[in-house]
Structure formats: structure tokens, C-alpha cells
Amino acid sequence: MPRRIEQLADEIVRLQGELDREIERRRADLGWRLNEGLLEFEHGITQRHRRLRLGARAFMARSDFATVITAPLIYSLIIPVLLIDAWASLYQAVCFRAYRIPRVRRSRYIVMDRDRLGYLNAIEVLNCFYCEYANGVVAYVREISSRTEQYWCPIKHAFAVTDPHLRYYQFLEYGDAEGYRARLHEFRQRLRTEAQDADPAAKPI
Numbered sequence: 001m002p003r004r005i006e007q008l009a010d011e012i013v014r015l016q017g018e019l020d021r022e023i024e025r026r027r028a029d030l031g032w033r034l035n036e037g038l039l040e041f042e043h044g045i046t047q048r049h050r051r052l053r054l055g056a057r058a059f060m061a062r063s064d065f066a067t068v069i070t071a072p073l074i075y076s077l078i079i080p081v082l083l084i085d086a087w088a089s090l091y092q093a094v095c096f097r098a099y100r101i102p103r104v105r106r107s108r109y110i111v112m113d114r115d116r117l118g119y120l121n122a123i124e125v126l127n128c129f130y131c132e133y134a135n136g137v138v139a140y141v142r143e144i145s146s147r148t149e150q151y152w153c154p155i156k157h158a159f160a161v162t163d164p165h166l167r168y169y170q171f172l173e174y175g176d177a178e179g180y181r182a183r184l185h186e187f188r189q190r191l192r193t194e195a196q197d198a199d200p201a202a203k204p205i
Helices: 003-030 045-051 056-062 065-076 078-099 122-152 166-170 177-198
Strands: 032-035 038-041
Touching: 003 166, 056 122, 065 078, 078 122, 122 166, 122 177
Parallel strands: none
Antiparallel strands: 032 038
16 A cells, blocks of 8 residues: 555544544533443433423424424334344354454444433434434444455445545555455455454454
8 A cells, every 4th residue: 555545544543533532522521421331420410411301292392294294204214224234244144254254243333322311302212212223233234344345355446435434545556456466365364353453352253
């Protein structure tokens, strides 16, 4: 990979770390923190949240007609999302074992925690469950597919790609035939090592 592209990829990782630290500072300002995987709110924050809760009946009264009428269509998407979740999990359980690639830990991508926010009513909590799960499944499947892409075809596209996964920046340049033949095995070996480092709970089987 050209040095300049490698530097830019490293800069993206550095900026992500800086963003994470800024998010942590914002959390402290809002009165909560994570302590060994558990949410902790400062004294009085939970009571203040509950005072700001809008009851389900009032929430429905404020909802516009378009929101109510489209709700069944929105929630019907849960069926294909459930199928994708199950099928992707089966796929990596079988194929990643065959490729000796560490499996993606699902719990790192599908995070359900917004129900602990006292200012959300029952309908809002249900909406959040739906969005948390659906977006988590998309992120989970993307990680599975990015590992698959690195294993089988670590080649960049000729055309610009919007928001590619992070491994993409290290892929071979489009048209680099010699590099592909010479380095495909290297990419596969690196994937096994990198995936292990990225997800300590996932072990090659």
C-alpha cells in the first residue's frame, strides 16, 4: 500500500480515537458514565429524566397522521432484518470456521440500552428497540461482509465508494494484477490476526 494512503488511514484511526475521547467528555457533562459495562447516572439525574417524560397518550396525540399511517410498514421490516441476522450468523458460523477466520461477536454491534433512559415513554422505548436492533444488525452484517471481502477479493474499486469499511483502505489498488496474485495469501493471514486483535472474545475455531 502506498505510504501516503497508509498515512491517511492511520489519521482516520487517530481521529476516531479523538472523537471517542470527546464523546466521553460529553457523557460526563450529561451526568453518566460506564463502569465495568454498567451504566451509572449521577445522583438526581434519573429523577430529572422522569420529570421530562412525555406520557404515551400525549405522545400519540402529538404524532402526525403520516407517522401513524406509515408505522405498520416501518415495523414490517423487522421480518427481513430478523432473517438477515439469523442467516448472517449461520453463514459465519459455518464459513468462517472453514476459512479459519475469527467470528464477529454479535454483541459488539447490536447494543440495546436506550430503555434505561427515564425520559422515554413506552412507545419511544419500542421505537428505540427497533432502531437499535435494525442498525446493529446492519453494522454486524457489514463487519461479517468486510472480513469476507478481505478474504476473497481485497481489491479497491475503480469508482469512488461512499463510506467504505476501514479494511477497504488497505486493499490492493484496482488493476494491480501482480499484487493480487502475490499478496492474496498475505491478506488472508493478516485478517486472521487482525480480527483476533480487534475482537479479543472471538477465537479461531
